[in-house]
Amino acid sequence: MTETSRPGAATADHGHVEVDSVVLSAELVEGGSVASHDVAEYALWLGDDALVIAQQLGWWISRAPELEEDVALGNIGLDLLGHARSLLHYAGAESGRSEDDLAYWRDEPQFRSAHLFEQPNGDFAHTIARQFIAAHYLFELYTRLQASGDATLAAIAAKSVKEVDYHRDHAVQWILRLALGTDESRRRMVTGLSDLWPYVDELFVDEPLIDRLEGVAVRPSSLRQAFDEAIVPVLAEAELDVPRGFISSGGGRGGRHSENLGFILAEMQVLARAHPGASW
């Protein structure tokens, strides 16, 4: 089913892009059909996190250390892309934009993803470190978001948490294997973890939007303890120290990004922008 009209699509000035998609039926998750402006913004934050990391994981297909990992990272990316599609579909309804309008026709300052998700793939250990942090954060987030007062967000969270649980397990297995493997694999795991660690704190910052969404959004700071309790034992088992050092200033929720995001978006958006109105 494709959308044939977009009332109020003020920003959709790039022609009509038809995408093969199934329309999320809002009334069948028992929610209000359209998110309020604040809820839409919150859905955009979560959707952008998932979209940016999904796009990055796709790069690994054909490049991972073994064939099974091409498949694993591809599958994990596909799950996250599914979460992004549901979240962006919901976020866009308020302003009459489709998930594709949001994915392909916004520039860096309009993206709301946290900096962790735009960190480069690096070597395999960097990607595993990023997955380890991201999957544990998302697991704690979606576990609690299932109880959201917003029925659509609750439904997306209940669906996503089961998949993210597998992602968490995947990252833990690799953290242990790399950290307790050879000198070289351990060296890379230590480097990967310390390079990604500065981007952890931003995930747990309570922006003003969160105050306005009491009972709907999950307060990021409330996740920190559970996050730490889940990861510290894994790092201990892997004989890794919790990294210390500088903390990134963040800013992703306000649209302030590092240079990395521009390159990710350029690759993701080039086809849709080169052929506006194309359908596939």
Place this chain on the structure above:
Amino acid sequence: MTVQSVARPRPVDEASRRAWDIAAQVVDPEIPVLTIEDLGVLRSVAVGEDGAVTVSLTPTYSGCPALEAMRDDVTSALHAAGYRSVAVELVLAPAWTTDWMSEDGKAKLREYGIAAPTGHSTVRPAGAVRLQLAVKCPRCSSLNTRELARFGSTSCKALYECRDCLEPFDYFKVL
């Protein structure tokens, strides 16, 4: 409510029931021995007074590309049966689980060479160790098997190996 009535909510009224039975025969494009009814992804079928059919499907995994093929196949099957107006919607709640797979479906999976989900779906609490019951080889029924890769040929499967007959096989993961 029984698992059966949650997993396969066949409508009560005659007209919708007839349309349900047609949609229910559509198979999963990746695992063609299973119908969408066996899987539990067919969530509702309703025929309105004007004869228009509304079908709702739920994805197994969020990013599963088979969903779009299922939607097209459901639409074609209903068109072929004479229904002119068919709309297919996606629903996310309640979230799909392998607990909804029919016993008949599990038997067909095994015959097809894919090990059926072992045990029930639960999201474990943070930090708990994932418990995996032994997975039975669909070829020789040995329980002496091991996981080669948790992510297999599709989102819903893991790759296993039988240590007795030495054959690799797919396992439909519990979700």
